[in-house]
Amino acid sequence: MAILEEQKRTATEFGNHPLLIHPNGQTLDLASGYIHLLSTFSHEDKAAKGLRKGKTSNEQDDPVYFSALELVRENKILLLSGPSGCGKTTFAKHTCFRIATQSTSTSAPIARNENGDFHDEIWDTKGLFPCYFDIEDAQALETVVNKTIPELLDSATDAYSGFVIVIDTIERAGEEASELLELLVSKFLDDKTSNHRLVLLAEERATESLNLSSGVVRHSFAPLLAAQRRFKISELTQIEPHLVDFALGAAARDPAIFALALQIEDAGDHAEKVLDSWLSKVVRDEKHCAELETYALQQIDLQQGLPSELHTVGGGRPLDVPLFALTTKVRRLLAARHLSRLPAQATVDFYRRDRPADVLRSVIVRLGSTAKFEELASLLLQNSGIAVQRAALLIAEFDGLTTEIRKQVTQQALQVVEEGVLLLSDRVTAAGILSQLEDPRDLTALAFVPAGTFSMGSSTHPNSQPVHEVAIDAFRIGVYPVTVGEYLKFTIETQRQWASPDQHDPKKRNVPATDLTWFDARAYCAWLTKRWHESGKIQPNGEVRLPTEPEWERAARGDITSTDIEHPYIYPWGTNWQPDHCNSEETGLNQPCPVGLFPQGLSTGVQRFGAKTWLLLVSHILGGRMMGGKIWMLRWRSEEC
Template identity: 40%
Template structure:
């Protein structure tokens, strides 16, 4: 490394060290806390169980699900070369990024114990990488990745020197955001010693199809234990005794600080705002001035970053400002920048609840056509609860979002959850007709799936969707069967796949549904419901697609991976979602979610070795469809799940699990045959 490079690195370290002294927030006694002192470790939506289940591990019969234990944001940066962290405004993205840069400049992190859930799970957080230099960049509109680098004195990249490149505020790139990330990834690929961290507003970034190579996690709200510890450490406050800042709305870091400062319980963002505003302003006229300034700053009419610098605070105060303004003004700003203004609209609606102005706001949101109206309907769905013509109009838009694959996948999931609450009108028990005949089965893309060979199946019908929580829940209520799913009976998850099911659970459901559908006349007396045999599952998934060689995978939609076609690892949900959200990924026979979403049980036997099947291909009548095999014999799972990448979320990859095993990524779909 030459002298210029040494000077550049020293400059980066010096800049990062300055972050530690930055003012972070004010305590109730008006004293100021800096970033080095006030930082709260953040968690992400990835659990210890998720990591263990990447390989589909065994779970013993009757075992209860363990409470979720979450990884920290720091650990995700440590463990991945390229990671995107997203969160809502006020979630602590920039604070995390600057504290990370500051700590690296100080020489790294000492191990520290941090809470992983509110059930007393505490694990040490470790940073195991030595000598990493931070390069913190704030993304600016219209600037390319190369221009951002140039603005940092064009730091050279060296394979012998670790560098963490931090791109904060990637939502500012707008439509060029994906290209910005692609260019950053290309740079990282050329320089293996470089790690890449990008942070962005979830309402914007969730709609981007990230370039292959990134992993994305969402920052979680603050735990109550984190809030109690922070208040005691920094302000000597006992939140448990006072009840301050422990409400759900105070889980947002920015709102937590406001609630603690204003002495509010934190049950709603509006109550937090009012308490905080009353304390800092002192009178109504000053409060009105603050709210007007926040509105102007949010609309960029006042370009002064020192005015209410926290975006979440600006949004909450802008909502107060808009109470007395025409509904069209708020909707105009929302349609120009939905990600920035959605929290404003939500807060405004809460303040207008029960008034004629609230109805006017909803009407303005759903008036018109196109994606802007669909987004307006999605937002309006949170504002209207009572059944009636207005809610029916909103529901029609929500159904279009889900059925047509409109908007981004996370927005479709929001629409799906609302439809679940109101009553999803789709026939989620629908069956698809699958033609019998010979087709290509298997692939050389993985040894356990080889060789590709012809197999003949009889005609059958198969579920258009995986079996949902609503359907399986009816079975559980009728039979009192044990079900280990933590959210199986959640009202907003009735149209999501049923999970945490053993192979025996799924077969019991099939027997129950056979009798139920015969009684209803839905199937004939000589038909029955069962799990698919492995060739039937693959036939329904790939149709008549031919094998294209070991390097070409088969997906329900063709031989090329397609963004936004499956709830896979690339989608970033890291959990199940409403069924049917990915119509681009329908199989040739019209089946949804055949890959990604949940691993689906088949009747077919695998063997007792997780790595290598005893029942190899070619498929034959060799006892592999025996239903009375020993409990140690694993059954085949197909399709991958929400944490599977494109190599597993395909038509030919084979998974397996003991019949007494279960996991939140395992589900099933039914077959009807004679």
């Protein structure tokens, strides 16, 4: 029972932990200062199962988002992630405090969108017992998984109907996290009768490399809405909500920056400016400010957390900064502030030691369009490799790049997409950069499919039977689905109406075109036939049209047959499902993605056709994600094929 008593005491004490500093200087604890965090998952998402409803953007109501607590309530095993400073640890501690104290089963109504839709946050936690674990490293996670949690479950009494087990900062376990967590997840999945909840918390980028069971539901924390901040400030200061005029800026959407902006009544527009203003008001002098920056940099460089008591480097005197204010986000901003004043090479050396990328981003923000930025960008883009590719993605976020740097950034972004080594979020970012910088790939490329007889259908599913031989003439088919940029040329020239919101986003020119009908597709094919006749891309007797079902399957299957029942080729890459080989539900994108992001999903059974570009066909279709049959590819045929 000792472990239960310790967990109950810890969770109850969370309510007294300092969280915010009131503009009047009063410290607010977790119980009084907490803002109920939302997720990026809406009731509309749940109802539509991730698919669009076909409305134009101005017809859609503002989505109503689930709170993070409601996702814990609804899911047995939940992985919640967000960037540094998103408030995940605060959420974890408040959840455990709320369950431990049984303070209420219903919170006051909370804002669910910027339109001012308020709804109660309801969860009757009676009978549940909270447990919180903050992971320091792989060994700590191993102890929690193999020893602490089993002992905890064994010590359960009839007084509790279930445990809510929260495991925080799992990214610190590194490469061992997936294997260890999968052991724990399997135990929870095997237990069909318990009322237990398992909540895993991690920084967003770390979760992309986690290989966990499909039984783990993944969601993300949403940034703070302006409505959430406005009403919280009103509650704390008694200012009428419509009169609140600080901490409402874009940077203060991050809870860590909101805390700083609240304390000093800053607008909260830019994180670096908020930090500078905060330092000028809370730190005694420039010397102590420099010491604080240096200390933050050392802690990041040593990959350590802050000690229980913070002292200046060498001086031994406590700084005039509350320890709880130095969140991970704030420490990284402090480190960037220090690095921005050092030679550019110091920042490069720091970054290449595999340090947080948001430190480098903050340095770049501070340097702006100065000569030092140009020097830093040139140094970061030297050589090749993953570090250079990631640096290029950060550099591309900023305007005013020279022609040479733009060229290098484009080359690196193209490598990110074509190699498919970086995380999917990085590849999506790289494709967005290519879209804005005029994607150098030939997105209308055609691949030759020779004439032949192939085995159509499959014995693995009734809808695909019977398997039968089909003869197909030679044809060419688009390597990629028709993209937004290509279809947009058609709508502009012909003034045809198109409801897709993607047409207005310069980052989505290389995303498959959706929200169009079969008649739209036919009209596009006729228009493209004429254009390609005029340009000489196809012969005068050539025609662009949609592929038939046999042509589609021939292009996807090649010469692979369906006779091997034990090892059928179900997917473009082979027999077994690979969740990271296409834009599936497991990727968490929940939307069409740019073409070409999944080179690892290349077909393995069609090498007889020879052209590597042809092998990209199916993976790019899946990479674009089929949504309601609205993604389609061109098929070109002429007598010369």
